[in-house]
Amino acid sequence: MPTPAYPPMNYLQAFGGKAETIALLTWALLALSIAVVAIIALLTAAGVAMRRAAFSAEETGREPVVRRSGGLSWITVGVALSTLALFGSMAWNAYTMAAINKPPREPALTLEVIGHQWWWQFRYKSDEPAQVFDTANEAHIPTGVPVRLEVHTEDVIHSFWIPALGDKLDLIPGQTNVSWFEADRPGAYRGQCAEYCGRQHAHMAVTVIAEPPEAFEAWRKAQVQPAQKAQGELATGEASFLARCGVCHSVRGTLAGGKLGPDLTHLMSRGALAANTLQNTTATLTGWIADPQRVKPGARMPTLDLQAPELTNIRRYLQTLK
Ligand code: HEC
Ligand SMILES: [Cu+2]
Known part of the structure; x- marks a missing residue:
C-alpha cells in the first residue's frame, strides 16, 4: 500500500498553546512513571542482594526465622511518597484541565467536525450562508488564532485527536461537544480517530493543515467556489x-x-x-x-x-x- 501523504503522528511535541500545556503534563507523568519503575526495580534488586549477602555470611543455607526489624519504616516512607506523587499529579491534571478549558482569545473560526464510519466531514461555518462549505479529511486552519470546534457524529462514537494541537474530543451520538485548538506554526498535523469505531477505525486518519492567515484566506475563497462546468469530452x-x-x-x-x-x-x-x-x-x-x-x-x-x-x-x- 502506498505511504500516506502526510507525516506520522507525534504526541510528545506540541505546536500550539493548548497542546503545550498538555505536553508538559504528558512529559511530567512519563518521567514520574519511569522514576517509579526505576526506584522500585532498584529497591527490589537491593533487597535481594542484601538477603543473599546475609545468607552467605551465616552460611546456614536455611530460611532465617527471625526477621530483621526496620522493614516497616520503608513501607511508611513508600506510602507517603506515592501519596504525595499521586496527589501532585492529580493537582497538575486539574490545573491543566482548567488552563485549556477556554481559548485565550475569541476564536476566529468555527469548524464543525462530523464523524462518519470511516472518514471526517468538516463544515466551515459562517453567518453568511453563501460562505459555508464542506470538505473532508483535511482541514485547513489559520495559524496564531484559536479555532472553535463543534463535533458530532452521524453514526457511532468517534474521537477527534490532533495531538500536536490539542486534546481528545469525543463525538457522541445525539450530542454536540464544543472545544477549541490552535496552531502556532504552519505545518501538516496528523490526527487519528481515538475511539474504536469499527472495522476501518485504523484508516480513519485526519490532517490539519495550518497556514498563515493570508494563505488560509486564499484557500477558503477557493473552497467556497462551486466546481467549474465540465466542457467538451x-x-x-x-x-x-x-x-x-x-x-x-x-x-x-x-x-x-x-x-x-x-x-x-x-x-x-x-x-x-x-x-x-x-x-x-x-x-x-x-x-x-x-x-x-x-x-x-x-x-x-x-x-x-x-x-x-x-x-x-x-x-x-x-x-x-x-
Ligand atoms: C453508496 C455511496 C457511495 C457511492 C455510490 C460512491 N461513493 Fe465514493 N465514497 C463513499 C464513502 C462513504 C466514502 C468514504 C470512504 C472512506 O474513506 O471510508 C467515499 C470516498 C470516495 C473518495 C475519496 C474522497 C476523499 O476525499 O477521501 C472518492 C474520490 C470517491 N469516493 C469517488 C467516488 C466515485 C468516483 C464514485 C462513482 C463511481 C463513488 N465514489 C461512488 C460513498 C460512495
Ligand atoms: Cu472513528
Missing part, C-alpha cells in the same frame, strides 16, 4: 459521475448532492484519499474508484462494476475538481 465523465456517484457525493455546482460520502467539489486540493489511507495520485485515485473495498474493506463506498472507458472518464473528470 469531460462532460461525458461528469454525466457518468452524476449517474454513478451523485447519490453519495456532492460536487457543488452540479446535480450531484449526495451526503453519504465526502464532498468532492475540490477533491484535487487534497493530498490524500480515503481518510489519509492513500496518497492522492492518478494511480491511487483510479484504484480507489475501481475497487474501494480492496483498499478499505467494509468502507461505506461499494465497489461498482465500472468498465474501463467509463472509469477513465470519471477519473479524468474528478481530476478537474481543483
Whole structure:
C-alpha cells in the first residue's frame, strides 16, 4: 500500500498553546512513571542482594526465622511518597484541565467536525450562508488564532485527536461537544480517530493543515467556489459521475448532492484519499474508484462494476475538481 501523504503522528511535541500545556503534563507523568519503575526495580534488586549477602555470611543455607526489624519504616516512607506523587499529579491534571478549558482569545473560526464510519466531514461555518462549505479529511486552519470546534457524529462514537494541537474530543451520538485548538506554526498535523469505531477505525486518519492567515484566506475563497462546468469530452465523465456517484457525493455546482460520502467539489486540493489511507495520485485515485473495498474493506463506498472507458472518464473528470 502506498505511504500516506502526510507525516506520522507525534504526541510528545506540541505546536500550539493548548497542546503545550498538555505536553508538559504528558512529559511530567512519563518521567514520574519511569522514576517509579526505576526506584522500585532498584529497591527490589537491593533487597535481594542484601538477603543473599546475609545468607552467605551465616552460611546456614536455611530460611532465617527471625526477621530483621526496620522493614516497616520503608513501607511508611513508600506510602507517603506515592501519596504525595499521586496527589501532585492529580493537582497538575486539574490545573491543566482548567488552563485549556477556554481559548485565550475569541476564536476566529468555527469548524464543525462530523464523524462518519470511516472518514471526517468538516463544515466551515459562517453567518453568511453563501460562505459555508464542506470538505473532508483535511482541514485547513489559520495559524496564531484559536479555532472553535463543534463535533458530532452521524453514526457511532468517534474521537477527534490532533495531538500536536490539542486534546481528545469525543463525538457522541445525539450530542454536540464544543472545544477549541490552535496552531502556532504552519505545518501538516496528523490526527487519528481515538475511539474504536469499527472495522476501518485504523484508516480513519485526519490532517490539519495550518497556514498563515493570508494563505488560509486564499484557500477558503477557493473552497467556497462551486466546481467549474465540465466542457467538451469531460462532460461525458461528469454525466457518468452524476449517474454513478451523485447519490453519495456532492460536487457543488452540479446535480450531484449526495451526503453519504465526502464532498468532492475540490477533491484535487487534497493530498490524500480515503481518510489519509492513500496518497492522492492518478494511480491511487483510479484504484480507489475501481475497487474501494480492496483498499478499505467494509468502507461505506461499494465497489461498482465500472468498465474501463467509463472509469477513465470519471477519473479524468474528478481530476478537474481543483
Ligand atoms: C453508496 C455511496 C457511495 C457511492 C455510490 C460512491 N461513493 Fe465514493 N465514497 C463513499 C464513502 C462513504 C466514502 C468514504 C470512504 C472512506 O474513506 O471510508 C467515499 C470516498 C470516495 C473518495 C475519496 C474522497 C476523499 O476525499 O477521501 C472518492 C474520490 C470517491 N469516493 C469517488 C467516488 C466515485 C468516483 C464514485 C462513482 C463511481 C463513488 N465514489 C461512488 C460513498 C460512495
Ligand atoms: Cu472513528
